[in-house]
Amino acid sequence: MIKLERKPKPQILIDNQQAWTSNLLDAVSKYGSYSKIPKNEKEKLLVHYRHEQIKSVLFYSSLDKCAFCETKPSESGNIEVEHFNPKSRYPDSAFDWDNFLPACRKCNGSKDDHDSRNEPIVNPYDLDPEDVFSYKDIRITAKENEYKQMGDMTISVCSLNSVRLMKPRADILVSLHSFSAALEEAIEDYFEADTGVKRRNRKRKLGEALEAIDLLANPSEKFSGFCKSYLRGCAPYQQAKDIVEGAE
Incomplete structure (x- = not known):
């Protein structure tokens, strides 16, 4: 994992984030929870975060690598727009630019709906991974410092020693x-x-x-x-x- 620099928010998000978020939260309210929104309706509400104008800027910021494991699409499945704080738990952040990370399909699937807000893991846009991780042979390990718990959690949640x-x-x-x-x-x-x-x-x-x-x-x-x-x-x-x- 390496330090990443987040690029400016794409114009399409500037123009539409509020409306997209409002529509999703209205559906959450209508059906009682995020999980109860019908699948087809949920897909129509969420499809916007996968817009090409969003993906292109996000993936460019990670040099087309997974933000967690640093693999490229040919090795771990397509790079996807990952929600650092899962949209299933925090639908109000489903279209938040600062909540997006580029992640390979393997890491995205491993992380699943992990609650990163209450059990923090490393966000390489916010924290330099060099301050958190070191390597022993071919294994990534958390340094013995203030970030150790976060580092260990990241390794476990994203299966970085698989x-x-x-x-x-x-x-x-x-x-x-x-x-x-x-x-x-x-x-x-x-x-x-x-x-x-x-x-x-x-x-x-x-x-x-x-x-x-x-x-x-x-x-x-x-x-x-x-x-x-x-x-x-x-x-x-x-x-x-x-x-x-x-x-x-």
């Missing part, structure tokens, strides 16, 4: 370990260079290797939070950066 997520993390971890080993060899070669020309060339190659590794931690890439965490604790990576940046 097999579907740990397996691709494992594949990436193999690649990262391979990169790390290659960097160690490249660093040794750099320090063994016996001429200035050789050292400059090997420094350039180190820079190219770092650029390739950094692509894995690019925010647009899947599991970029996991990759960034690994690189933060990778000694060869940090040493290579010091060499390339001139702080040997």
